Amino acid sequence: MIEYSSFRVEDLGPLAHIIPAPEPELRVVMNRVPVVQGAGAIIPVCEPTLQGNEEKYVVECVRSNWISSAGKFIPRFEEMFAAFCGTKHAVACTSGTSALQLALVTLGIGPGDEVIIPTFTMIASANTVRHCGATPVFVDAEPVTWNIDPTKIEAAITPRTKAIVPVHTYGHPADMDAITAIARRHDLVVVEDAAEAHGAQYKGRPTGSLARAGCFSFYANKIVTTGEGGMITTDDAELADKARNIRDHAFSKERHFWHRAPGHNFRMTNLQAAIGVAQMERVDWLVARRIENAMAYNARLRDLPGITLPPATDGVKNVYWMYSILVDEAAFGRGRDDIRRHLADNAIETRSFFVPMHLQPLYVRPEYLGRFPVAEMLCARGFYLPSSASLTEQQIDFVCARIRELRR
Numbered sequence: 361m362i363e364y365s366s367f368r369v370e371d372l373g374p375l376a377h378i379i380p381a382p383e384p385e386l387r388v389v390m391n392r393v394p395v396v397q398g399a400g401a402i403i404p405v406c407e408p409t410l411q412g413n414e415e416k417y418v419v420e421c422v423r424s425n426w427i428s429s430a431g432k433f434i435p436r437f438e439e440m441f442a443a444f445c446g447t448k449h450a451v452a453c454t455s456g457t458s459a460l461q462l463a464l465v466t467l468g469i470g471p472g473d474e475v476i477i478p479t480f481t482m483i484a485s486a487n488t489v490r491h492c493g494a495t496p497v498f499v500d501a502e503p504v505t506w507n508i509d510p511t512k513i514e515a516a517i518t519p520r521t522k523a524i525v526p527v528h529t530y531g532h533p534a535d536m537d538a539i540t541a542i543a544r545r546h547d548l549v550v551v552e553d554a555a556e557a558h559g560a561q562y563k564g565r566p567t568g569s570l571a572r573a574g575c576f577s578f579y580a581n582k583i584v585t586t587g588e589g590g591m592i593t594t595d596d597a598e599l600a601d602k603a604r605n606i607r608d609h610a611f612s613k614e615r616h617f618w619h620r621a622p623g624h625n626f627r628m629t630n631l632q633a634a635i636g637v638a639q640m641e642r643v644d645w646l647v648a649r650r651i652e653n654a655m656a657y658n659a660r661l662r663d664l665p666g667i668t669l670p671p672a673t674d675g676v677k678n679v680y681w682m683y684s685i686l687v688d689e690a691a692f693g694r695g696r697d698d699i700r701r702h703l704a705d706n707a708i709e710t711r712s713f714f715v716p717m718h719l720q721p722l723y724v725r726p727e728y729l730g731r732f733p734v735a736e737m738l739c740a741r742g743f744y745l746p747s748s749a750s751l752t753e754q755q756i757d758f759v760c761a762r763i764r765e766l767r768r
């Protein structure tokens with residue numbers, strides 16, 4: 361049987377207090393919350409909008425019997441997505457996690473190798489490296505954009521380092537010029553984790569086109585969704601070809617049931633791709649809605665002391681996957697967990713920031729504690745507000761009023 365770590369929050373000692381409190385229960389307040397769609401009488405932290413051709417195309421798959429991993433929607437979705445990112449190729453797969461795994465495995469990352477990732481990220485960043493047999497090496501965030509701090513990468517490089525996988529956290533691109541320069545100097549490959557950054561830009565260039573490969577997620581809360589799904593984008597024809605083959609058990613071309621490399625089954629279905637095509641027909645709207653939400657929140661929260669708004673830096677298009685803020689308890693008068701509980705009492709769903717990889721029971725080591733202070737600060741102070749494309753101005757008013765009334 362698999363073993364679970366028995367490490368407890370209390371074992372973090374003086375750092376235990378930065379781990380977010382258990383999720384506050386949502387209290388449904390009838391006739392008070394401006395509800396728009398689907399989820400009932402709450403404002404969900406995120407819900408998909410499937411109001412284009414999603415239903416029509418899925419019905420088409422069912423009626424024509426093309427529900428598995430062949431069918432016309434898969435190449436169509438890949439072509440649309442490659443065009444959207446400005447890359448020559450796109451390879452669809454089962455999830456953002458499998459996209460990362462597929463990219464790393466196809467690039468030859470394996471046992472004995474080290475891969476540099478931000479410690480402030482979602483668990484898939486670390487686990488995909490581990491599942492390749494390689495070792496994830498953590499680097500702290502930088503305080504302005506919350507992305508991997510390029511000035512701390514070189515200290516983490518060893519003779520075993522093979523790759524850097526920066527994450528475009530919450531929709532704000534990482535500093536790719538600095539990361540690319542380091543990678544060139546040390547002969548490392550860079551793979552973007554763009555799971556949260558569909559449509560974002562760095563110096564006028566789209567995320568997904570900024571490195572050897574880009575990896576996207578189409579989970580239900582992502583900016584573009586297929587329910588579950590993922591995509592690798594790349595200009596490298598050999599990488600795309602090999603990823604397509606590894607995605608499908610590495611079947612050889614010469615004869616059937618003949619395998620020369622360890623493949624996976626990471627194939628996307630035509631049903632998922634059908635939803636993806638419908639989403640891509642409206643992708644400009646889906647991205648624009650995230651940005652409009654952020655501007656509406658900014659206007660209502662800007663003057664609040666102790667609240668740090670999401671990063672917006674020069675030369676970058678942040679797509680605000682989730683509208684993320686930091687709370688300074690001393691300046692605001694209430695802490696992050698207090699605000700989240702008050703919002704939950706008003707049927708408003710929120711999410712605390714990631715718990716950094718170096719504090720996870722799975723990866724923690726005594727010498728890590730306190731070594732990544734920016735990620736720890738983000739974990740202690742950060743959370744995100746409802747961010748669906750379907751969110752209304754009235755709902756944003758309601759959320760912001762509930763935050764403002766808490767201030768002491």
Ligand SMILES: *Cc1c(COP(=O)(O)O)cnc(C)c1O
Nearest residue numbers: 455456457482484555577578579
């Ligand atoms: C969502 C996400 C993933 C994983 O995507 P799935 O489709 O859920 O597997 C990976 N990395 C980051 C940064 C994510 O936000």
